[in-house]
Amino acid sequence: MKFVDPDGREPIKPQAGTSQGFVAFLNNTRSKMGTLTGNNAHNAMMRLGKTEMNWSHMRPEPMTTNPFNTSKDKYIYTERVGWFDMSHFMFYAGRAYDNKMKKEGAQAVMESEGYKHMESGTQMGIMKVAYMDPVGEAVQDGYRQEMTDRVVAGHSAYSYEDLPSDKWGADFGANYFNPNSEMTLGEQLQNYLNTMGATKPQNAPNYSTLPTTDANLSEPTRTNHTTEGVFTKSNP
Numbered sequence: 001m002k003f004v005d006p007d008g009r010e011p012i013k014p015q016a017g018t019s020q021g022f023v024a025f026l027n028n029t030r031s032k033m034g035t036l037t038g039n040n041a042h043n044a045m046m047r048l049g050k051t052e053m054n055w056s057h058m059r060p061e062p063m064t065t066n067p068f069n070t071s072k073d074k075y076i077y078t079e080r081v082g083w084f085d086m087s088h089f090m091f092y093a094g095r096a097y098d099n100k101m102k103k104e105g106a107q108a109v110m111e112s113e114g115y116k117h118m119e120s121g122t123q124m125g126i127m128k129v130a131y132m133d134p135v136g137e138a139v140q141d142g143y144r145q146e147m148t149d150r151v152v153a154g155h156s157a158y159s160y161e162d163l164p165s166d167k168w169g170a171d172f173g174a175n176y177f178n179p180n181s182e183m184t185l186g187e188q189l190q191n192y193l194n195t196m197g198a199t200k201p202q203n204a205p206n207y208s209t210l211p212t213t214d215a216n217l218s219e220p221t222r223t224n225h226t227t228e229g230v231f232t233k234s235n236p
Helices: 019-027 038-048 066-070 086-110 113-117 120-130 134-152 162-176 185-195
Strands: 051-054 059-062 075-078 082-085
Touching: 019 185, 038 086, 038 185, 066 086, 082 086, 082 162, 086 113, 086 120, 086 134, 086 162, 134 162, 162 185
Parallel strands: none
Antiparallel strands: 051 059, 075 082
């Protein structure tokens, strides 16, 4: 599946915010997504990774996360990973969580009595899903998005925060978020970002050089073809 980043260029000062600000934004979305717990939080995570076809681009685009592109706290700086684009982060959190649900479902089928009576081709298909890596599959989707963006959105392709946002968003979705927790989705997200060393944007080493707008950029000011964050102590 190919994805296109509808408005995800690179961090700009007007949208460089804080983790607390983004969680507050999430709490006040139309569905109050950040305030949800239990099965409602599960359903919200499933929605985050959904796509719909954009016929003008002839490719699918995110259904749920587009409003995140307008948040004044869209870009969050973390000491551990560098910048996160929270639109990317939340979309791939949803993708990885959906992958995790599919994996668990396939594992349950493999353990059922009916599995041994299925045709070998059907068994192999179920086995493939049962043994997949939810994070790895989501990150591969992210790489495919960036490759596509080279054609349709050159101003955005491989922007330095994109792939790290994809990876760590997927990690949150598959390995950290717990629908059985008493904490809300927003509280779990805040705790996760705290473990990443989320801090105020002024602490980023490139804060002073962040553009005030990306409207006139024909390509990112810095590209990154890996999931390793940049503008950190270990990878300046």
